[in-house]
Structure formats: C-alpha cells, structure tokens
Amino acid sequence: xxxxNSAYMQLYDKINDYLLQQCIALANSGGGxxxxxxxxxxxxxxGIHVLSIAMSVGMIMWFDLRLMGxxxxxxxxxxxxxxxxxxxxxxxxxxxxxxxLLFWAEADRAFPNIFARLKFMALLFAGLNILYFHTKTxxxxxxxxxxxxPPMGARMAGFLSITWWVVVIAAGRLMAYTF
Amino acid sequence: MIDKTIFAPFFDWMSTFPxxxxxxxxxxxxxxxxxxxxxxxxLLLGGASLMSLRLLGLAMREQKITEVSRSVGWFTFxxxxxxxxxxxxxxxxxxxxxxxxxxxWWKMGFFWTGVVFHFxxxxxxxxxxxxxxxxxxxxxxxxxxxxYGTGAFGRAIGFY
Numbered sequence: 001x002x003x004x005n006s007a008y009m010q011l012y013d014k015i016n017d018y019l020l021q022q023c024i025a026l027a028n029s030g031g032g033x034x035x036x037x038x039x040x041x042x043x044x045x046x047g048i049h050v051l052s053i054a055m056s057v058g059m060i061m062w063f064d065l066r067l068m069g070x071x072x073x074x075x076x077x078x079x080x081x082x083x084x085x086x087x088x089x090x091x092x093x094x095x096x097x098x099x100x101l102l103f104w105a106e107a108d109r110a111f112p113n114i115f116a117r118l119k120f121m122a123l124l125f126a127g128l129n130i131l132y133f134h135t136k137t138x139x140x141x142x143x144x145x146x147x148x149x150p151p152m153g154a155r156m157a158g159f160l161s162i163t164w165w166v167v168v169i170a171a172g173r174l175m176a177y178t179f
Numbered sequence: 180m181i182d183k184t185i186f187a188p189f190f191d192w193m194s195t196f197p198x199x200x201x202x203x204x205x206x207x208x209x210x211x212x213x214x215x216x217x218x219x220x221x222l223l224l225g226g227a228s229l230m231s232l233r234l235l236g237l238a239m240r241e242q243k244i245t246e247v248s249r250s251v252g253w254f255t256f257x258x259x260x261x262x263x264x265x266x267x268x269x270x271x272x273x274x275x276x277x278x279x280x281x282x283x284w285w286k287m288g289f290f291w292t293g294v295v296f297h298f299x300x301x302x303x304x305x306x307x308x309x310x311x312x313x314x315x316x317x318x319x320x321x322x323x324x325x326x327y328g329t330g331a332f333g334r335a336i337g338f339y
Contacts, residue, residue: 043338047331050217051224054330058225062251072250075242083239087232169221170214177210 023107035105042105049098053172056091057165059084067158069149076145077154106179115175119168126164133157183284190274199271209272216265220330222258226251227326230305231319236312244315248305259297282335289332293325 026032035042065071066080103110110116137153144150193199202208232238233247242250270277277283304310304318 043335047334050334051327051330054221054224055228058221058228061221061225062229079241084229087238166218169217173214173217174210
C-alpha cells in the first residue's frame with residue numbers, strides 16, 4: 001500500500017512546510033542573524049547551553065537515582081528532592097533560554113533535522129514523565145518517603161527520567177554533527 | 180609555562196595509533212564517542228557540583244559532608260575515567276587539530292590541575308566532617324572553576 005498520497009501525508013506535508021517557512025523566517029530575522037553571524041556570542045551561548053545542561057542533568061540525576069533506590073538510600077526522598085531542587089531549576093532555566101537563542105539562530109537547519117526532532121520529542125516525554133510523577137506517583141510519597149527502595153512506580157519515574165535525559169543529550173550532540 | 184613542543188612526540192605517536200586511525204576513518208565513531216564524553220562530563224560535573232554546594236552549605240545540609248562524599252564519590256570518579264578514556268580516543272583520531280588548538284591547551288591545563296586537585300585538597304576536604312567553611316569554600320570554588328572551566332574550554336575546541 002502506498003501512503004505517500006494519503007490525506008494524512010498531505011496534511012503532514014502541509015504542516016511541515018508551514019513550520020519550515022516559519023523557521024526560515026525566524027532564522028533570517030534580525031536577532032537570529034545577529035546571533036548566528038556573531039564572532040563570540042554564538043560560541044558563548046553554546047558553551048552556556050552545554051554547561052547548564054550538565055548542571056541541571058547533573059542535579060536531576062541525584063534525585064532520579066534516589067527514586068530508583070540506587071543512591072542516598074538512607075535519606076528521605078523529599079530531602080534529596082529539596083536538596084537539588086533550586087539548582088536543577090536554575091540549570092534547566094538557563095539551558096532553555098540559551099537553547100531558544102540557539103534555535104533562533106539556526107531554526108531553519110534545526111527544524112528538519114532528525115536528531116533535533118528526537119531531542120524535542122525526548123524533552124516532551126521527560127516533561128510528561130515529570131507531570132505523571134507529580135500528579136499520580138507522588139501523591140502517595142508520604143508512604144514511601146523513607147523507603148530505601150521506593151515502589152515500582154517511583155523507581156520507573158527515576159529510570160525514565162534518566163533515560164530521556166540521555167536521549168536529549170545524545171540527540172542534541174548529534175544534531176550539531178548533521179547540520 | 181610548559182612548551183607544548185615537548186608533547187610533540189606523543190602527538191606523533193597518536194597519529195599512528197590504530198584505534199585513532201579507525202575512528203577518523205569512521206563516519207559516526209567520533210560523534211558517538213563524544214556523546215559518551217558528555218555523559219562522563221555530566222557525572223563529573225554533577226558530582227563535583229553537588230559536593231561543592233554541600234561544602235558551601237547551599238545544598239544537602241541535612242547530610243554530613245562525608246555522607247554526600249560517599250554517595251557521589253564513585254559517580255564523580257566514573258565520570259573522570261569516562262572523560263579520560265573517551266577524550267584520549269577523540270584526541271587520537273585527529274591529534275594535529277588538538278595540537279594546534281589554543282583552547283585545547285587551556286583545557287589540558289584546567290583538566291590536569293583539576294585531577295591533581297581532585298586527589299589532594301578535594302579528597303581531604305570531602306572526607307572529613309570537620310571541614311569548615313573556609314577550607315570548604317576554597318575547595319568548592321576551585322572545583323567549580325576547574326571543572327566548569329575544563330568544560331568551557333572543551334566546548335571552545337569546536338570553534339577555535
């Protein structure tokens with residue numbers, strides 16, 4: 001069967017084409033051009049992006065490992081969470097801001113890139129994982145806050161979090177190779 | 180300052196190192212190794228950051244210094260080893276590029292100072308609960324400057 005002319009594919013092509021045009025316009029805007037053609041701004045923003053990711057993932061990781069029952073097993077889950085909370089928020093906010101600036105400069109090349117799409121997808125899943133953990137799994141946290149090894153749901157949340165960040169970092173690095 | 184030409188024989192040897200040649204002949208090997216290099220950096224920076232924040236009294240104050248040290252120490256060490264192995268592999272694939280890169284030599288300066296610091300002052304400060312704010316603060320700031328500096332110069336190699 002040939003799906004290439006199906007209604008779905010036509011719709012996909014239309015959306016894809018529309019977004020690509022928007023991304024081209026974004027990259028060619030004054031701000032995008034300025035960042036891209038700058039001597040030192042672009043490298044500095046990219047440096048900040050990499051180091052802030054290291055900071056945020058490096059902090060999130062300790063909470064994920066605690067959720068998985070691997071590390072800091074004899075401290076309450078909530079204590080480990082509060083210990084890293086503001087640092088991971090700070091690192092993540094910096095990573096998002098610097099990432100948006102980089103996207104602004106190279107949106108036309110990032111949008112069609114398979115690794116960029118993989119990175120955005122992984123970010124989305126990481127977000128959904130946090131949302132599910134916060135709204136469902138965490139509701140019973142009082143029951144397992146002191147457990148060296150938390151229940152399956154919490155362990156899964158930690159494992160999935162690390163997995164999605166690994167994909168984000170790998171895809172993020174690989175997208176720069178395929179621009 | 181050390182004259183970099185004393186390292187020239189090492190770089191010459193690396194250019195004939197079969198694994199390095201294989202990496203430079205492969206389309207994806209370098210990229211994949213660099214991804215693992217980043218994972219190593221995350222472990223090292225994540226460990227050194229949390230430990231430094233604890234020494235400064237800015238995070239995990241409920242835990243003793245030695246408790247945090249025991250929890251993150253092995254991850255930090257694993258990150259260091261991963262960085263070293265993958266870094267060597269990357270270097271061996273294009274030794275002349277690194278030899279002529281200015282940020283590379285800055286990175287090496289920060290990195291090896293970091294390694295010496297890691298096994299001396301840092302080790303001493305993080306393995307005692309009596310480490311005060313002065314020794315702890317100096318250790319934390321040094322750890323942050325040395326390891327984040329290593330990362331920043333490493334990123335700069337790609338540009339300059």
